[in-house]
Amino acid sequence: MLRPPCARAKALTKPRSRRGGGRPTIADVARKAGVGAITVSRALREPGRVSEDLRRQIQAAVDELGYVPDPNARALASARAEVFGVLVPSLTNNVFAEVVRGIYDSLSDSAFRIQLGHTHYSGLEEERLLQLFGSQRPAALIVAGIDQTATSRRLLETAGCPVVQIMETGPDPVDMLVGFSHFDSGRAATEHLLEAGYRKVGFIGARMDPRSQRRLAGYRAAMEAAGLFDPRLITTTPMLSSVSLGRELLRDALAKMPTLDGVFCNNDDIALGVLFECHRASIEVPRQIGIVGFNDLDMMQVAFPSVTSIRTHRYEIGRRAVAMALAEIAGNRPQQRVVDLGFELMRRESTAR
Amino acid sequence: MLRPPCARAKALTKPRSRRGGGRPTIADVARKAGVGAITVSRALREPGRVSEDLRRQIQAAVDELGYVPDPNARALASARAEVFGVLVPSLTNNVFAEVVRGIYDSLSDSAFRIQLGHTHYSGLEEERLLQLFGSQRPAALIVAGIDQTATSRRLLETAGCPVVQIMETGPDPVDMLVGFSHFDSGRAATEHLLEAGYRKVGFIGARMDPRSQRRLAGYRAAMEAAGLFDPRLITTTPMLSSVSLGRELLRDALAKMPTLDGVFCNNDDIALGVLFECHRASIEVPRQIGIVGFNDLDMMQVAFPSVTSIRTHRYEIGRRAVAMALAEIAGNRPQQRVVDLGFELMRRESTAR
DNA sequence: GCACGGCTTGGTAGCGCTACCAACATCGTG
DNA sequence: CACGATGTTGGTAGCGCTACCAAGCCGTGC
Numbered sequence: 001m002l003r004p005p006c007a008r009a010k011a012l013t014k015p016r017s018r019r020g021g022g023r024p025t026i027a028d029v030a031r032k033a034g035v036g037a038i039t040v041s042r043a044l045r046e047p048g049r050v051s052e053d054l055r056r057q058i059q060a061a062v063d064e065l066g067y068v069p070d071p072n073a074r075a076l077a078s079a080r081a082e083v084f085g086v087l088v089p090s091l092t093n094n095v096f097a098e099v100v101r102g103i104y105d106s107l108s109d110s111a112f113r114i115q116l117g118h119t120h121y122s123g124l125e126e127e128r129l130l131q132l133f134g135s136q137r138p139a140a141l142i143v144a145g146i147d148q149t150a151t152s153r154r155l156l157e158t159a160g161c162p163v164v165q166i167m168e169t170g171p172d173p174v175d176m177l178v179g180f181s182h183f184d185s186g187r188a189a190t191e192h193l194l195e196a197g198y199r200k201v202g203f204i205g206a207r208m209d210p211r212s213q214r215r216l217a218g219y220r221a222a223m224e225a226a227g228l229f230d231p232r233l234i235t236t237t238p239m240l241s242s243v244s245l246g247r248e249l250l251r252d253a254l255a256k257m258p259t260l261d262g263v264f265c266n267n268d269d270i271a272l273g274v275l276f277e278c279h280r281a282s283i284e285v286p287r288q289i290g291i292v293g294f295n296d297l298d299m300m301q302v303a304f305p306s307v308t309s310i311r312t313h314r315y316e317i318g319r320r321a322v323a324m325a326l327a328e329i330a331g332n333r334p335q336q337r338v339v340d341l342g343f344e345l346m347r348r349e350s351t352a353r
Numbered sequence: 354m355l356r357p358p359c360a361r362a363k364a365l366t367k368p369r370s371r372r373g374g375g376r377p378t379i380a381d382v383a384r385k386a387g388v389g390a391i392t393v394s395r396a397l398r399e400p401g402r403v404s405e406d407l408r409r410q411i412q413a414a415v416d417e418l419g420y421v422p423d424p425n426a427r428a429l430a431s432a433r434a435e436v437f438g439v440l441v442p443s444l445t446n447n448v449f450a451e452v453v454r455g456i457y458d459s460l461s462d463s464a465f466r467i468q469l470g471h472t473h474y475s476g477l478e479e480e481r482l483l484q485l486f487g488s489q490r491p492a493a494l495i496v497a498g499i500d501q502t503a504t505s506r507r508l509l510e511t512a513g514c515p516v517v518q519i520m521e522t523g524p525d526p527v528d529m530l531v532g533f534s535h536f537d538s539g540r541a542a543t544e545h546l547l548e549a550g551y552r553k554v555g556f557i558g559a560r561m562d563p564r565s566q567r568r569l570a571g572y573r574a575a576m577e578a579a580g581l582f583d584p585r586l587i588t589t590t591p592m593l594s595s596v597s598l599g600r601e602l603l604r605d606a607l608a609k610m611p612t613l614d615g616v617f618c619n620n621d622d623i624a625l626g627v628l629f630e631c632h633r634a635s636i637e638v639p640r641q642i643g644i645v646g647f648n649d650l651d652m653m654q655v656a657f658p659s660v661t662s663i664r665t666h667r668y669e670i671g672r673r674a675v676a677m678a679l680a681e682i683a684g685n686r687p688q689q690r691v692v693d694l695g696f697e698l699m700r701r702e703s704t705a706r
Numbered sequence: 707g708c709a710c711g712g713c714t715t716g717g718t719a720g721c722g723c724t725a726c727c728a729a730c731a732t733c734g735t736g
Numbered sequence: 737c738a739c740g741a742t743g744t745t746g747g748t749a750g751c752g753c754t755a756c757c758a759a760g761c762c763g764t765g766c
Contacts, residue, residue, distance in 0.1 A: 025721095025722055025723085026722065026723065026724095027722080027723095035745080035746085036745065036746040037722090037723080037724095037746085038723095038724075038725095038745080038746060039744090039745060041723070041724060042724095042744095042745090045724090049743085049744075050745085051743090051744065051745090054744090068484060068485075068487075068488040069488070069723080070429070070488060070489075070721085070722055070723070071488060071489055072425045072426075072428035072489065072490075072721090072722080072723090073425075073429050073721070073722035073724090073751090074723055074724075075425035075723090075751090076423070076425045076426050076429050076721090076722080076723070076751050076752065076753085077722075077723040077724040077725075077750085077751055078723080078724055078725080078751085079724095079725095079751070081425060091444075091450050091453055091454055091457070092447070092450045092451060094445070094447075097444050097445045097450055098445060100444055101444055101445050104444065104471060113485070114469065115466060115467075115468070116467065116469050118457060131421060132421075132466070134421075135421040135422065135423060135424060136423075136424055136425065242651045243651050243652035243655045244651055244652070244654065244655045246655075247655050269652075272652060272655075273652075273655055276652075276655050276656055276657045277655075279657035280657045298595045299595075299596035299597070299622075299625060299626075299629075301597065302596045302597045302599075302600050302625075302630075303629055304629045304632035304633045378751095378752055378753085379752065379753065379754095380752080380753095388715080388716085389715065389716045389717075390716085390717095390752090390753080390754095391715080391716060391717080391753095391754075391755095392714085392715060392716070394753070394754060395714095395715090395754095398754090402713090402714080403714080403715085404714065404715090407714090407715085422752085422753080423751085423752055423753070425751090425752080425753090426721090426751070426752035426753040426754090427752080427753055427754075428721095428753090429721050429722065429723085429751090429752080429753070429754090430720085430752075430753040430754040430755075431721085431753080431754055431755080432721070432754095432755095707766100708765105708766090709764105709765090709766090710763105710764085710765085710766105711762105711763095711764085712761100712762085712763090712764105713760105713761080713762080713763105714759105714761080714762100715758105715759085715760080715761100716757105716758085716759080716760100717756105717757090717758080717759095718755105718756090718757085718758100719754105719755090719756090719757105720753105720754090720755085720756100721752105721753085721754085721755095722751105723750105723751085724749105724750090724751085725748105725749090725750085725751095726748090726750100727746105727747090727748085727749105728745105728746085728747080728748100729744105729745085729746080729747095730743105730744085730745080730746100731743085731744080731745100732741105732742080732743080732744095733740105733741085733742075733743095734739105734740095734741085734742100735738105735739085735740085735741095736737105736738095736739085736740105
């Protein structure tokens with residue numbers, strides 16, 4: 001007499017949730033609205049499949065009880081969490097902060113939450129985080145770069161959700177790819193310095209991650225094409241990038257090569273440090289040294305003199321990555337799997353000789 | 354014959370997970386290790402309560418199958434998600450990026466995930482996000498500021514988890530509080546300028562959020578104490594802070610008050626814009642104008658001239674907030690509910706008259 | 707000899723939700 | 737009017753895990 005699930009014995013089969021803090025559940029809403037629980041579930045997720053009348057009743061019950069669906073229960077039942085996993089190397093780096101802002105803004109009025117991780121530029125950390133994120137069955141994964149380890153790549157391929165790699169371009173994405181060519185942008189920056197008449201053009205860079213390496217390769221290609229390449233023009237360090245490091249690297253570069261007359265800096269922080277060091281050492285910019293930065297942070301156009309930089313579309317990369325993932329989730333698989341958003345050389349006073 | 358849950362009919366009662374991507378579950382591990390599922394669960398969460406022998410067997414099975422617990426199922430069953438909810442106004446603001454980095458670093462080798470939200474300095478958005486975060490039953494909540502709306506405050510009080518407010522200090526935290534006094538730091542910055550001999554000391558600030566307002570109040574207190582206060586010395590805008598805005602605000606300030614001889618800037622971005630505008634307009638720093646910034650970003654000590662700034666312990670605030678929440682979770686309720694980490698005036702060339 | 711507590715282990719019954727299927731009403735078609 | 741097609745609603749059975757309780761074992765004390 002107790003076993004068979006008697007549909008009417010509601011009061012008996014509900015021993016008042018011993019754990020949850022008494023928050024209303026979908027069953028409470030269903031009871032109040034006088035419908036089945038599954039209809040409430042549908043009304044919230046696919047309103048089109050529930051009649052106008054019931055939808056209104058249910059909405060009223062939801063409002064009255066202050067019902068908020070439990071995302072954990074939802075994820076467990078549907079084997080799919082409403083979460084975007086986002087993996088970037090660094091959060092304090094302005095570049096990624098902008099990308100992440102684009103991602104947040106694109107998702108802010110959807111039901112998706114964001115799970116953000118940073119790898120500290122470490123492949124092992126990336127593997128650990130992909131493992132962790134994957135265990136949640138996210139709706140999509142967005143990861144920076146295309147230089148994943150073999151393990152990471154396999155984790156991405158078997159994640160069972162749309163994957164968007166960002167910040168680069170290339171022929172062989174795991175799934176989708178949004179970014180631009182670091183090689184081309186490095187070459188364009190260098191060619192600009194050469195066209196402006198600088199000859200002893202150096203490369204200054206910190207934390208040489210794979211993207212920086214490709215910018216360096218672009219620099220090298222331009223210098224070799226002009227017959228001006230000299231390894232002593234390159235000054236790099238594995239240390240984390242900062243304005244103060246830019247200052248020190250310029251000193252090193254000048255010590256090695258006193259006739260240096262131009263620098264392509266791996267990013268704007270370095271470029272700013274270089275600019276300040278020039279002020280301090282009374283080196284005239286752009287007359288004695290030309291400076292090109294990378295990223296085009298707001299301050300580059302305000303600096304004195306203003307600094308030429310490569311503008312990248314970071315915010316847009318974040319937005320586009322989300323848009324592509326959302327399209328795939330909605331079943332409209334984007335036919336263009338690789339999107340190159342390009343870059344723009346912003347010519348300013350620091351190279352106007 | 355079908356209804357009664359016959360304990361032995363394992364093969365029958367397990368219709369091979371129709372949804373999940375075939376990932377191993379705790380039952381698979383239990384079968385392989387020849388123990389009960391609950392023992393596996395315990396071995397992973399409270400290893401001390403499982404015998405050495407079984408623990409080893411279970412670990413072997415876990416490794417072999419590549420088992421990763423499903424955090425959603427875990428959260429549902431235990432009514433508690435292993436998530437820290439973190440709410441800050443902005444991600445691109447370097448200040449909060451540092452705090453968030455401290456939080457991440459403190460949690461990186463725990464099992465806790467981080468759910469990050471940004472409010473865009475909007476109380477309504479904060480309410481929405483607290484609602485959303487709360488629905489997950491997080492392990493702890495960390496929120497910036499003490500100026501929550503009544504609704505937000507109620508949501509925090511009823512969240513049923515440790516709550517740490519950060520970036521400020523004050524008498525009446527929801528639960529715990531880690532930060533420093535914006536009023537005191539604003540006053541200290543202003544007093545420093547006055548001591549250095551500047552008289553027409555202005556305040557320049559963008560995006561005047563509550564913390565900025567308190568810094569302004571500190572400025573005003575110092576100016577009034579010196580008998581030098583004049584409302585025309587204050588130049589603010591609700592626009593988002595940026596280096597280029599700093600430049601424009603200095604222009605506005607000088608137009609209003611040409612005899613201005615010092616400025617306390619609401620943050621370092623503004624200060625940098627002010628510095629660049631001084632270069633451009635050939636105003637000598639520190640001789641004609643003294644500049645004090647706020648936050649002490651790395652670039653301030655490299656700038657030419659280097660810029661006096663208020664150093665705040667942002668990274669440490671993040672770490673401390675996590676430490677306090679973790680202590681509370683572990684049952685060691687911190688007796689000190691309000692922690693003031695203070696600030697430090699970094700004297701540099703920009704005020705060395 | 708047996709009651710008792712501490713330790714380890716396991717079974718049962720959910721947590722709150724949704725996938726799947728079944729039931730029913732309504733409608734147009736032959 | 738029978739029939740399938742379509743649209744709406746609900747019941748059942750889990751999703752993978754853990755809280756709760758119970759059972760078995762050991763050693764101790766009376």
